[in-house]
Amino acid sequence: APRPFDAIILGAGGAGLMCAAIAGQRGRRVLVIDHAPEPGRKILISGGGRCNFTNVHTAPDRYLSANPHFARSALARYTPRDFLDLVEKHRIAWHEKTLGQLFCDGSARQIVAMLLEECRAGGVTLGLDAPVRNVTHADALFRVEAGSWTAEAPALVIATGGPSIPKLGATGFAYDLARQFGLKVVEPRPALVPLTLGGDEALFRELSGVAAPVEARCGKAAFREAALFTHKGLSGPAILQVSSYWKRGQAVAIDFLPQAPAGWLREAKRQRPKAKLASVLGEQLPSRLADTLAERIALAAELGNAPDKALDSAEQRLSAWEFQPNGSEGFAKAEVTAGGISTAELSQQTMEAKKLPGLHVIGEAVDVTGWLGGYNFQWAWASGVAAAQAL
Ligand code: FAD
Structure with missing residues (x-):
């Protein structure tokens, strides 16, 4: 019984x-x-x-x-x-x-x-x-x-x-x-899962192991925590947080300099016209990441030679860098x-x-x-x- x-x-x-x-x-x-x-x-x-x-x-x-x-x-x-x-x-x-x-x-x-x-x-x-x-x-x-x-x-x-x-x-x-x-x-x-990158963005996987404090956004969700590049794509607390909100086809935007005041790049140009974007970024971000971002933004060699408009659009891009994840690491890795x-x-x-x-x-x-x-x-x-x- x-x-x-x-x-x-x-x-x-x-x-x-x-x-x-x-x-x-x-x-x-x-x-x-x-x-x-x-x-x-x-x-x-x-x-x-x-x-x-x-x-x-x-x-x-x-x-x-x-x-x-x-x-x-x-x-x-x-x-x-x-x-x-x-x-x-x-x-x-x-x-x-x-x-x-x-x-x-x-x-x-x-x-x-x-x-x-x-x-x-x-x-x-x-x-x-x-x-x-x-x-x-x-x-x-x-x-x-x-x-x-x-x-x-x-x-x-x-x-x-x-x-x-x-x-x-x-x-x-x-x-x-x-x-x-x-x-x-x-x-x-x-949910709470690393996201994967493919296509052109797969190049970011070369940054595997690099982490930075960012603001990650997806739809209305925004989290200020660390993001981590992995050999498959993106992870770290900020990414895990937005992954719960992410749906296939949506972009994830990353603000790489969430603390920077508006106009900071024009200001950097005035103060140090001979500096390059990669080295200015390298003061605030890991150097491999700074190099990769600067490469993709492809500004003129020295800040002093870049028009303000180009600096504004670089700044805009750095504050809302759009990634298009092609998936997540799935239930095997989801917290x-x-x-x-x-x-x-x-x-x-x-x-x-x-x-x-x-x-x-x-x-x-x-x-x-x-x-x-x-x-x-x-x-x-x-x-x-x-x-x-x-x-
Ligand atoms: P579970 O803890 O999953 O318990 C379910 C139980 O049911 C298990 O013991 C399982 O063996 C049993 N079971 C499943 N299927 C069957 C079946 N068919 N027959 C019989 N038994 C079955 N959350 C936090 O808040 N803080 C953290 O630090 C944290 N760290 C985490 C780290 C990792 C790596 C992971 C994977 C998750 C983490 N989480 C964390 C999430 C948290 O562990 C879960 O949200 C929580 O354990 C859910 O509790 P639960 O009792 O509902 O389910």
């Missing part, structure tokens, strides 16, 4: 473990199922092994979703301060890096250990190494067959994340379940998946499916995707707590 629980959670990642711990501590009998042999693999590799576990600037406008208001309720009810309280209760040392990003001083392992400890305190049962074979729903009960488990519960939580980085065990299983239960899925796409189970199907208070009471969806599986910088984990925690409070 199937073993009875109050809730079965599929996926022992950040969202699933948080949800399990809170539900367990509220007295619910909880089973967490995962096909991986260990829980929280993405937590372990996150933030370069130190886990950027939240961001103090968390707000709904730092998330992409077909419904930009959907995340508001869960994020308001479980804040970065709430997660930090938990981190401090477990005496995990942390620091703020840049842009509100909080990291462990030690290791991401501490975050997984903390979540497991909280699960233990809630009497949660973990079923690892348990690939899900079958999920059914009848008579208001969900039945799950996974590994050696057959379990039943009135509530099922989908927390299996998205398909980014399949070699870590990531799958699109959440979408299969969504289809099985008739929930719409917003087309999943790789997250944008799109996912449609928010229109879910209650924003409880993450419960409107069509099927008892079914909840949390974390990356939902069509809510955060910026780079700890926002995705904050969504995992907050959506997990929102569901747990309703179980």
